Amino acid sequence: METEDSLALEPVGRSPAEQEAPAVIRDLAAEAGITINGDAPWDIQVFDDEVYRRILTQGSLGLGEAYMDGLWECERLDEFFHRLLAVDADERIGGWARARLLGEILRHSLFNLQSSRRAFQVGEQHYDIGNDVFESMLDPTMSYSCAYWDDAAGLRDAQQKKLDMICRKLELRPGERLLEIGCGWGGLARFAAEHYRVEVVGITVSKEQQKLAQERCAGLPVSIELMDYRDLDARFDKVVSVGMFEHVGPKNYAVYFDTVDRVLKDDGLFLLHTIGNAVTSPKTDAWIDKYIFPNGKLPSAREIAAAVENRFLIEDWHNFGQDYDRTLMAWWENFQTAWPFLEARYGKRFYRMWKYYLLSCAGFFRARQGQLWQLVLSKRERSAVYRSVR
Template identity: 60%
Template sequence: MPGRELEFDYNGATSDISTPKVLQELLARADVRINGPHPWDIQVRDARVFRAVLLKGSLGFGESYVDGHWECSDLAGLMTRLLNARLDEAPRGLARVFHGFHELRNRVCNLQSVRRAFHVGERHYDIGNDLYAAMLDAHWCYSCGYWSQADHLDAAQEAKLDLICRKLQLEPGMKVLEVGCGWGSLAHFMASRYEVEVHGITVSREQAEMAAERCAGLKVAIELVDYREVRGRYDRIVSVGMFEHVGHKNYRTYFSSLSDCLAPDGLFLLHTIGTEHSASGLDPWIDRYIFPNGELPSMPRLTAALPDGMVIEDLHNFGPDYERTLLAWWQNFQLAWPKLSSRYDERFARMWRYYLLSCAAFFRSRRGQLWQMVLAPVNRAEAYRSVR
């Protein structure tokens, strides 16, 4: 049934499992109990979950879920409570050491260098077009929809695509660079609806092939290349859901490289997830199993990286729309699971459920934001008018 979660066996939790006191105290801060009566409570099926959490923190917590060591009927509700209580910021014991090394690694190493640029494409975006075809909307948008006047996923994603085009003030014949073109959703929309010429780049082979196929016959060129290698001059530049893979060590290079490609009267729209913390890297579980080497920008880091001569014309935050988008993806995944299960196993289903619903909680708790920022050269002659 639509909206119903994949069936998992919540029976068999051992009622006499002894929970370490430190974990009981932490969970109590979020009003979460072990084997409690609420839908957001954790139902323990294997006591190894406690050791995993104490040793590896949030990484161990997620791995234990995928291993089937615990269950929760309202996983998004549980994760929202944990995030609201900021338990992810309070690892204890050896988990604190583990998280410290994870943070140090991300601070010291440039995990988003040119050499590593294609890792996320291979590890996430190339895992199977059948999965994304089933989960996403008709346009194949893998980023936040715009739900202001939409009541279903297809409408929300089309509204997002058109909002971007209107913010960019596209006119027929313009040359547009799309950095991180995905499966060609925006490139196709811009070229077919606004009659512009699009150069789309991506680090995913599967995405590049699909985008080129979908945009055949339009003035769209798709290239498998890193943003640091792009040359040319463009009237407009747009990047949707790609900046999360750039990393703070490369922010200045990102903006300076792309601003060099922008015409003096051009506009640059950046669409990215953001957060209030200037942290390094992602949650360890998300980093290992979903988006390797990713990093969410904070506004101070983002704005500090803007080159001289580039101004912010508009800033739009519609972070709450991402929760609704993620829940729509999860519903689509559930409906498609009978067919997908012939290729993906139950562990993958648990991993994908944990990914989508914990990310929904990230936005529900307001720890995550969704920013659309319009940038322009300071000497651009035409005044910019914000679009909503």
Template identity: 55%
Template sequence: MAVTADRITREFSPNSPSTPNHREMVIDSTRKAEYWLAKQLDKAGITLNGSNPWDPQIHNRQVFHRVLSEGSIGIGESYMDGWWDCEQVDELMTRAMTAQLDETLTGRWTFIKHWLAARLMNRQSIKRAFQVGEQHYDAGNDLYTAMLDPTMAYSCGYWQEANSLHEAQLAKLNLVCQKLQLKQDDSVLEIGCGWGSFAELAATRYGAKITGLTISKEQKRLADERCNHLPVDILLQDYRHHDGLYDKLVSIGMFEHVGQKNYDTYMRSAHRLMKDEGIFVLHTIGKDKSDLGTDPWIDKYIFRNGAIPSLRQISAACEPYFVVEDVHNFGQDYDRTLMAWHDNFERAWPMLSTAYDNRFYRMWSYYLKCCAGSFRSRSLQLYQVVLRKRLTPMDRYKSPR
């Protein structure tokens, strides 16, 4: 039976036949938690055990306690444990985030803990930088090969004229190359090279010489295999330890791991590594609001120590070092990209299930659909920012004009 706040209120009203008077009414804590959650979900047109595909179906009523006490971690972990299901988790999240329920359901104390950690600690220090590689990107090349398209691009595709995931990823990679004004023999540093998708295309189609940095052993292994016949050098190295001087810089889907305390270090490093008049294309997920921290469930299970920047935070970090020449937002394309990845993951699950258990399946499916819902609600964006190196006053004086 569908559970709504109105129905719960009627059941426990003073006039209810089962409750002679209000003082004698006893509402157990589970029912209180259920009432609270139903009331919140009503604001987004979501009904517990309702008939719509975005309505959650409850299998274990202890989920209400878990959501109330643990916020987003409780929501995600209870889904992983099979305590609730939903036909369209992506649409559930879209509606919840459009109604800003994420601010209510995150869990006050969990949110405060993550906010304080982001403010007081450098969660993306050099010492901690390799944690996300070990947790997420080293999960298994079999998983990513099955889920991604043949380019192995693990970032938003560009769907303007694309009819498939592969076409969308090729369009994105070519778009980046065009914004870089890439030409034969350009030296390019890619900060966060993934499995070599950009490096392979830029070297093959444009004749560029690529140096790629990654913090994942599995990414480096596969990228080396894919680019072994090309002028591509893949290094297992943090960007803060790299030296060199390059014509162009690119970073696709890596800035989300930098963290607010390191934005200045990141931009200063990029400035140091770029030749005068160089071009830097920064491709990153962005938030619609400037704040600290990240979703606690995503932080625990998917992207350890991640931090999604707002456009204001990106601009402030760039200002001392670069001139912003162009900002391109195509965040809605990430919804389509994520759902395409999910379709691939579903089709590949019979094969993957020999290496991964059902809890991992539920976790991964939940991750992809939740993120799709976040972009669909426009709570998350996708920015491509084109930057030109800002010269110091002395450098400008010395430069020929």
């Protein structure tokens, strides 16, 4: 249990302090340029030796929970994770916690964690926590996905550039009907309806997102539905999905792309915007799965390509994953500024959880384990030549 006193403890350790850690942890930290109880901003300050046991037995879950419990601290969590992930520490820590690692692999292999029955869990646990958190953290468009920072003046400008780039990539024309799978708080739907004069149907698994998106899109030709993508049954000129594919899961890729194929007109375009993993992995991060995005799974390029083959043609594949680092740091700055107004409702443990989430993810993209892809896909029946947009 976190207390005021636990956060004020002094680091433990003899001289040299880092020798208190088990050799495997100490050596891996040193390889990443991290000194346990050192003076650099990215050095970890350990307040309780329990941290080491949790890391060795529970891997990333133990590391994250120990942070939430106030057992360790780091001035620059983003850089701490950048350095660890640059040497693939997540995989090597998982190797020590073999029993848990095997359990995670079997869990993803044997069960469909993203089934229709489970589809609304991530909405209830993550997106429904409170719109005030997201309104405080995000830009005015309420875009909860990677911004496009090319010549952008700030977060709002970068998100608007991203939204406009999506619309241009989709070649939206006035009067067309656009489906958005995973519409968030309606930022893209509103932008497309206002600036490209299209009709939009957005779907979400979050009741809080649906409510706010409907309010934000009032008076526009926009419909926001609470539903799973597998239940779609209509036809659209264009389809877009931004930041939702991470919740689909490999066992459902075929159903997902078949659904898009079914609802997309033959001459239409489909834009898929998704976080990607630099390598194909049989598991997901255990801490992220438990506390942030339950049942999520990042795709690799190989997995996407295999699922798309014989369904769609790849017209364009755009990677701007390094922009996610900057986006996350901007979100963290906004969240930290707003925290005095949020603290009474959410408490310090939530603060540490959210800080760990945003800054560990920034390190994930900075280390280039994390990618951000926008794919433009079409059917073979489409005859028009596609010209890439940047």
